[in-house]
Amino acid sequence: MPPLAGRSAADIVRLMAAFRGGTQPATVMDRIAKGFSEAETEAIAAWYAGQK
């Protein structure tokens, strides 16, 4: 898997939305993504984007 650290927050939010909507192929991430609200997803994405 490509690392999440340093990816743009917008990219991570887009992927999580695609997992939730079923358009991104997944084994587990479709189910994991559904557990987070929009605000939580944005907070998580901002945190990963800030990592080196």
Ligand code: HEM
């Ligand atoms: C805050 C929690 C998490 C976030 C934000 C997150 C985010 C992501 C993202 C953005 C991808 C897509 C990467 C890409 O295609 O470039 C991904 C894929 C994946 N993640 Fe997560 N993830 C989280 C938790 C987890 C956990 C807990 C597991 C395993 C138990 C997991 C397993 C996977 C797997 C296996 C994939 C490949 C797609 C799939 O088979 O579903 N992730 N994740």
